[in-house]
Amino acid sequence: MKLYRPDEIEKRSFEIITQEIGDIELDAKVAPIVKRVIHTTADFDYLHNLCFSENVINIALEAIKKGVDIVTDTKMALSGINKAALAKAGGKAYCYMADEDVARKAKEQNSTRASVSMEKAAELDKPLIFAIGNAPTALIKLDELIKSNKIKPVLIIGVPVGFVNVVESKELIMKSGVPYIVARGRKGGSNVAAAIVNALLYMAYPRES
């Protein structure tokens, strides 16, 4: 097999993805996100299931350049986000899932830790991007908090994966009035959430090639 140099691997991967996408029309603004998600999953379903609210890329890039913080619903998504790129404008990434107070409240309320994590994030009272790759209950809670004016996210990346309440929770977010990037249907994941965040970061801060 032809072994590529480390610095060539990603470039060559994106060339192959672009080639296989072929003639399918892809909005130039969202193409880097769609391609990075396919790069992360090798799953071309994301060509069709990723949904973007109007003008969402401009909104996201502007917020990133102002140092917006990011809240995730898994440690996996948190660890996949390029924190060095995010820090360029002072942005930080948080995940409250392992916090003791979150675990305690979730148990008390017979709720999920993801749901309680969103309540905790709402208390930050600052512009936030939510990157939700696992828990539909996080999206359901965000929708509730939006409706009761307790939170107004800059952007919700809504890509939980799974079989229970996942499809419906994503539809809720797409009707919430908040800017969104959503993987419609069952697919998604922490890796997909991190890939979307990183695609946005690399659009905000183009890397040397």
Next chain:
Amino acid sequence: MKLYRPDEIEKRSFEIITQEIGDIELDAKVAPIVKRVIHTTADFDYLHNLCFSENVINIALEAIKKGVDIVTDTKMALSGINKAALAKAGGKAYCYMADEDVARKAKEQNSTRASVSMEKAAELDKPLIFAIGNAPTALIKLDELIKSNKIKPVLIIGVPVGFVNVVESKELIMKSGVPYIVARGRKGGSNVAAAIVNALLYMAYPRES
């Protein structure tokens, strides 16, 4: 939408997966792994692309119960592994990707950090399970180390994802003579690697339902 209680969500998800798999024959030994990967990805392709070497489940469970350590090629896979379950028999999980010495050597050798990480793991000189969800170069290096008798993994979970050298690297591992669980083809990921490890851990230590 019917909201399930937190403790019901996973159970209900597995019921749906089992139902949708339907009549497709699935070896009882490997079924928990295949189902957990589908649970993690919502991608039924894994019904067909997961390959298991002979007797690999017994080998893996025995090693886990003896406290085998696990080496991953990403922080994401590391953070997805259930460390509490692994620790029951004294097992630990490692990822060397962010180590300074690894970064330096990779640069010097124009190699990947994943490849150098495998060399570093070989120096541990103890029984190891490798959970590789990202880097084909990790698998290629493992194959080299196996051929030169520098390492003898208990099990290689070979599920890197992508478009460059990925397919071929997995085929190498399937011919290496080492017990393997491989996602044949392009698909896989850090999430898939962690899901397979966790499925094995939950087989070794059944959770209360």
